[in-house]
Amino acid sequence: MFDGFRREAFRLETLDDYSRSGDVDAYRRFLDGEPMPADYNADWLDEVGAWKRSGRRIYRVHVLSRPLTPYLRFELGWGYVTNATAGEEFFILDVTARINPLEKTGDFWLFDSTVAASMRYTDDGGFAGAEVLSDADGPEYAAHRDTALAHAVPFAAWWAEHAG
DSSP: OTTTOSSEEEEEEOOSOOTTSSOHHHHHHHHTTOOOOTTTTHHHHHHHHHHHHTTOEEEEEEEEOSSOOHHHHHIIIIIIHHHHTTTOEEEEEEOTTSOOTTTTOOOEEEETTTEEEEEEEOTTSOEEEEEEOOGGGHHHHHHHHHHHHHHOEEHHHHHHHHOO
């Protein structure tokens, strides 16, 4: 899906823990108080940079509530801050003091507003698979994206207020 999108790739994240689905070693280093390696996420940064240079957009909304879990402190502080340097855009839908407008919506990717892939995770933060949905599902997932963006704020502003 990433090789073929032409305009945009959108990701909705709804979980507080993805600790067993990504760079587990980096997460352990974060928990141990080690500094972020200089080459952290280098492969993803190269991909994002190439998409941006070709005029494509990649962006996410993460639905979360405070206080942040240790994993979210890692994901936002190391991942989002780093990935933004390559041009990936992040937004936060903070539901700490309000109703979640996407309560029944799970994680997904949406490519070019038409092709959706539902993401599944285990209870302990492990990736359990993805299902590319039919084109008929595209409008529903585009509506979820639009709802998320309508209620979210840019990550940099949110992080400046809540990072501590």
